[in-house]
Amino acid sequence: MSVTTVEAPRTRVAEDVRPVESAGAEEILRWGIEYFGDRLAICTAFQASGMVILDMAVRISRNVKVFTIDTGRLPEETHRLISDVRERYGIEIETVMPEAAEVASMVSSHGPNLFYDSVANRRLCCEIRKVRPLNRRLAKLEAWVVGLRRQQSETRETIQKITVDEAHGGILKLAPLADWTREEVWEYIRRHNVPYHELYWQGFSSIGCAPCTRAVQEGEEERAGRWWWEQEAHKECGIHVAPNGAVRRELDVLLADVLRKPS
Numbered sequence: 001m002s003v004t005t006v007e008a009p010r011t012r013v014a015e016d017v018r019p020v021e022s023a024g025a026e027e028i029l030r031w032g033i034e035y036f037g038d039r040l041a042i043c044t045a046f047q048a049s050g051m052v053i054l055d056m057a058v059r060i061s062r063n064v065k066v067f068t069i070d071t072g073r074l075p076e077e078t079h080r081l082i083s084d085v086r087e088r089y090g091i092e093i094e095t096v097m098p099e100a101a102e103v104a105s106m107v108s109s110h111g112p113n114l115f116y117d118s119v120a121n122r123r124l125c126c127e128i129r130k131v132r133p134l135n136r137r138l139a140k141l142e143a144w145v146v147g148l149r150r151q152q153s154e155t156r157e158t159i160q161k162i163t164v165d166e167a168h169g170g171i172l173k174l175a176p177l178a179d180w181t182r183e184e185v186w187e188y189i190r191r192h193n194v195p196y197h198e199l200y201w202q203g204f205s206s207i208g209c210a211p212c213t214r215a216v217q218e219g220e221e222e223r224a225g226r227w228w229w230e231q232e233a234h235k236e237c238g239i240h241v242a243p244n245g246a247v248r249r250e251l252d253v254l255l256a257d258v259l260r261k262p263s
Helices: 025-039 048-060 076-089 100-110 119-138 182-192 198-202 245-260
Strands: 040-043 065-069 094-096 143-145 162-165 171-174
Touching: 025 040, 025 048, 025 143, 025 171, 040 048, 040 119, 048 076, 048 182, 065 119, 076 198, 094 119, 100 119, 100 245, 119 245
Parallel strands: 040 065, 040 143, 065 094, 143 171
Antiparallel strands: 162 171
């Protein structure tokens, strides 16, 4: 089984056609939806920022495409929220799953909780369960929308609202809320009565897979509860900030071994 690849660059929108960096979130989102149509999709894990984008997008068009990555390790509260969102907005939510054979090979080699053993193993789990399924879905699009914000962590401080996503074949990546604060996100949620994740009531500020997320302590950054046992590693799964250096090389070896076994 070969490593997932993405298509060659499919779209290059001229700079003078895109909204400027100072444009508001709704303006950028409306432009993306109207310009790309069904060639654009929102990718969301149904966290607070993602729910703001989803609510804002549905107000623009009820035909907007929405998908989520179900890693197989999501908390039950996430599944309940997905059901609530479907009922509230009356929209279809596509669920993208990892390849069962790849997951089975990884678990067979390293166990179900390999992410606790090393940074490379954790990256491998994210690669199999999140990154590769995402790559397969993005290969069919020309633009995607995410809920990234600069305030979330140091690794996201330079995020732009519109970028060419070279890692995914040159499609456009829209982050309409890049310059929003946490307070602005929650003010929007309260004003529009947007449904949100139950775990926020329990002190969570960033929510991913159940074994890899905990509540944060006072004074910690938003993503401190992700992979909290890692001391020096970037708190990223590889979807938005890819690993490099020694971790990247070790991950490549582990991934090649896992992909060899199913075939």
